[in-house]
Amino acid sequence: xxxxxxxxxxxxxxxxxxxxxxxxxxxxxxxxxxxxxxxxxxxxxxxxxxxxxxxxxxxxxxxxxxxxxxxxxxxxxxxxxxxxxxxxxxxxxxxxxxxxxxxxxxxxxxxxxxxxxxxxxxxxxxxxxxxxxxxxxxxxxxxxxxxxxxxxxxxxxxxxxxxxxxxxxxxxxxxxxxxxxxxxxxxxxxxxxxxxxxxxxxxxxxxxxxxxxxxxxxxxxxxxxxxxxxxxxxxxxxxxxxxxxxxxx
Numbered sequence: 001x002x003x004x005x006x007x008x009x010x011x012x013x014x015x016x017x018x019x020x021x022x023x024x025x026x027x028x029x030x031x032x033x034x035x036x037x038x039x040x041x042x043x044x045x046x047x048x049x050x051x052x053x054x055x056x057x058x059x060x061x062x063x064x065x066x067x068x069x070x071x072x073x074x075x076x077x078x079x080x081x082x083x084x085x086x087x088x089x090x091x092x093x094x095x096x097x098x099x100x101x102x103x104x105x106x107x108x109x110x111x112x113x114x115x116x117x118x119x120x121x122x123x124x125x126x127x128x129x130x131x132x133x134x135x136x137x138x139x140x141x142x143x144x145x146x147x148x149x150x151x152x153x154x155x156x157x158x159x160x161x162x163x164x165x166x167x168x169x170x171x172x173x174x175x176x177x178x179x180x181x182x183x184x185x186x187x188x189x190x191x192x193x194x195x196x197x198x199x200x201x202x203x204x205x206x207x208x209x210x211x212x213x214x215x216x217x218x219x220x221x222x223x224x225x226x227x228x229x230x231x232x233x234x235x236x237x238x239x240x241x242x243x244x245x246x247x248x249x
Contacts, residue, residue, distance in 0.1 A: 003047045003062075003066055003085040004045075005040065006065045007062055008039050008040055009065065010062045011039075011054075013032050016035040017029055017035070019050070019053055023039075023042070025042070026038060048082060051081065054074075055074070056073065059078060059081075060077065062081060066081060067084070068080050068081055068084055083167070086116065087115060087116040087248070088246075089115075090166050090167055091162060092110070092111040092113070092235045092239035093108070093110055093171050093181070094109050094172070094177060094231045094234040095180040095181070096138075096141060098132070098133045098134065098135065099130065099134040101183070102179045102180045102183035103129060103183040103186075103187045105126050106127075107231040108124055109123045110122040110235060112162050116246065116248045118239060121236070122159055122162055123231060124150070124155055124159070125145060125149040126149055126151065126155055129187065140229075140230075152184040152185075153188030153190060156188065160193070163195065166195065168195055168196045169198070170200055170238050171198075171200065172201055172215045172237070172238045173201050174201075174202075181193075204241060215237060219241075222244050224240045224244075225237075
């Protein structure tokens with residue numbers, strides 16, 4: 001059952017009449033079915049708009065019909081319903097580092113997802129605080145590639161708007177990317193984003209029982225294209241793993 005249908009099914013006659021009149025639609029007090037059908041046919045009327053008419057008890061009824069735990073207050077329940085319908089808004093993030101220290105980010109990619117779709121991609125090389133590169137053999141980035149690129153402190157404020165309004169950040173082996181982000185923010189005197197991380201290693205193990213669970217293994221299982229250790233490709237693959245968890249391929 002789609003959410004809009006579940007919401008309309010929870011509307012009593014009084015609400016059906018009120019909403020139809022508010023929208024300038026025919027309001028027949030003797031024909032609930034006709035009013036409900038009229039609302040259903042209106043593609044421009046969103047679930048969020050209709051949910052705003054419901055009290056907490058009615059929202060809980062919708063949760064029970066739509067398979068969402070009816071635990072919590074009205075606002076929280078509405079958010080849970082909309083998230084199940086449209087999926088979470090999140091950003092997948094991937095860092096590449098120059099050396100073993102988490103403050104040595106030399107590339108970053110961000111992929112923003114809204115309503116089960118990728119809506120924005122961002123990628124940049126970063127000039128790390130030291131010239132020495134240990135992991136060029138993995139990602140192909142050298143000091144010569146980044147010598148004239150912005151530092152993390154110069155770049156990060158430009159990227160932060162990509163994360164506005166998101167529910168979480170996603171990363172494969174999230175502890176690594178979370179550590180890089182925090183250390184780079186600390187070194188630059190910036191506040192790290194106050195967002196939770198979701199780890200796609202853990203999601204892949206929980207959802208599909210994939211072992212081993214390195215990014216190439218998960219991508220091979222799900223048929224996701226990947227150029228491993230290329231930040232833009234890794235971040236997009238991570239985003240697509242989260243989408244796959246939500247049933248979107």
